[in-house]
Amino acid sequence: MGIEIEFIPVGENTKNGDAIVVRYGEEGNYKIMVVDGGTKDSGNKIVEHIQKYYETIFVDYVINTHPDSDHASGLITVIEELDVGELWMHLPWEHSSKIRDLFKDGRITDNSLSEKIKASLNKAHQLYEVACEKEIPVYEPFEGAVIGEFKVLSPFEDWYINYLLPDFPNLPERKEQNVVTKAFSEAYAKLLEWIDETWDKETLSENYDSTGPRNESSVVLYANIDDYKVLLTGDAGKQALHNSADYAESLGIDLKECNFVQMPHHGSRRNVSPSVLDRIIGEKVPEGTKPTTTTFVSVSKKTEDHPKKVVVNAFIRRGAKVCETRGATIRHHKNMPARTGWTPVTPLSFSPDVEK
Numbered sequence: 001m002g003i004e005i006e007f008i009p010v011g012e013n014t015k016n017g018d019a020i021v022v023r024y025g026e027e028g029n030y031k032i033m034v035v036d037g038g039t040k041d042s043g044n045k046i047v048e049h050i051q052k053y054y055e056t057i058f059v060d061y062v063i064n065t066h067p068d069s070d071h072a073s074g075l076i077t078v079i080e081e082l083d084v085g086e087l088w089m090h091l092p093w094e095h096s097s098k099i100r101d102l103f104k105d106g107r108i109t110d111n112s113l114s115e116k117i118k119a120s121l122n123k124a125h126q127l128y129e130v131a132c133e134k135e136i137p138v139y140e141p142f143e144g145a146v147i148g149e150f151k152v153l154s155p156f157e158d159w160y161i162n163y164l165l166p167d168f169p170n171l172p173e174r175k176e177q178n179v180v181t182k183a184f185s186e187a188y189a190k191l192l193e194w195i196d197e198t199w200d201k202e203t204l205s206e207n208y209d210s211t212g213p214r215n216e217s218s219v220v221l222y223a224n225i226d227d228y229k230v231l232l233t234g235d236a237g238k239q240a241l242h243n244s245a246d247y248a249e250s251l252g253i254d255l256k257e258c259n260f261v262q263m264p265h266h267g268s269r270r271n272v273s274p275s276v277l278d279r280i281i282g283e284k285v286p287e288g289t290k291p292t293t294t295t296f297v298s299v300s301k302k303t304e305d306h307p308k309k310v311v312v313n314a315f316i317r318r319g320a321k322v323c324e325t326r327g328a329t330i331r332h333h334k335n336m337p338a339r340t341g342w343t344p345v346t347p348l349s350f351s352p353d354v355e356k
C-alpha cells in the first residue's frame with residue numbers, strides 16, 4: 001500500500017487553518033480522507049484538488065478535528081460539493097445534559113445549554129446540519145475509534161465531555177473553573193524579544209501556558225500503512241499529545257517511530273514541550289544526523305509569528321525535516337505515483353535566534 005498526505009494552503013493573510021487531504025491504498029483501490037477544510041476558499045481548493053489529481057468526486061472519510069471555523073468552514077464546501085461516505089466530528093451540543101450541573105446558573109436547561117454551544121460553534125454546527133440534510137452518517141471520533149486505516153488516539157470521551165467541553169469559550173459561567181482555562185491574551189501574540197539558540201541549547205519550555213480546551217479537544221490520528229507511520233495532530237496541545245502517546249503505548253505503538261508527524265497548531269509553542277516532542281518525534285539527535293521524520297506545518301501566506309522558530313528548532317533537533325505550506329500545496333508521498341511538474345519542497349532551516 002502507498003500513502004500521500006497533502007496540505008492545501010489556508011489563509012491569504014495572517015490567519016492560520018488546516019486543510020489536509022490523504023489518499024492511501026493500492027492502485028485502483030484507494031481511500032480518500034479529508035482532515036479539516038480550512039476556510040471556504042481552501043474548501044474550494046480541496047474540491048478542485050480531489051477532482052484534478054484523484055479524478056473522483058467521492059471522499060471516503062471527512063474528519064473535523066475540532067470546531068474552530070478555520071478548520072471546519074471549508075468542510076462545509078467539501079460535503080456540499082463532493083460525495084462523502086462518513087463524517088467524523090464531535091457533537092458537543094449533544095452532551096449538554098451531562099455537563100449542565102457544572103454551571104452556576106441553576107435555571108439553565110439542557111436545551112438552552114445545547115443552543116448556546118451551537119451558537120458558539122456555528123460553522124461546526126452548520127457542517128453537521130449539511131451532513132444531516134445529505135444523509136451522510138456522522139460519528140464522534142473519540143479515543144479508540146477506527147476510521148479506515150486510521151485510529152483515533154485522542155481525546156478520550158470522558159476527558160472531552162467532563163473536562164474540555166465545559167471550559168469551551170463563550171459558555172455560561174462555571175461553578176468552579178478547571179485549571180486549564182485562562183485568558184489567552186495578546187501576551188503571546190507580539191513577541192519582539194529574541195534569544196540565541198544552538199543545537200545543544202534548547203529554550204523551548206515545559207511551562208508555557210497550555211493551549212485552550214477547544215484546541216486540546218482536537219482529534220489525533222495515527223495510521224500504520226505498510227510500516228509507514230503517520231501522526232496527524234490538528235491543534236492538539238501538550239495534554240492531548242501526552243494522552244495520545246500513553247494510549248499508543250498501551251497498544252504497543254511507539255509514536256517516536258512515526259515517519260510523518262504534523263506540527264500541531266501551526267507551530268505554536270503553547271502546544272508542545274521538550275517532553276512531548278521526546279515522545280512523538282524522539283529524543284535529540286547529534287547535529288548533522290539525517291532526518292528520519294517528515295513534519296508538515298500549515299501556516300498562512302503572510303503570517304510572521306508562525307511556526308515559532310523555537311518549535312521548528314526543537315523538531316529539527318529531534319531529527320525532523322520541517323516543511324511549511326505558506327500559500328502553497330505541499331505533498332508527502334510513499335509508494336505513490338510521482339506527479340509531473342511538482343518540485344521538492346525546501347525544508348525550513350535551524351534558526352540561530354528564537355522567540356524569547
Ligand SMILES: [Zn+2]
Nearest residue numbers: 016017235265
Ligand atoms: Zn488551527
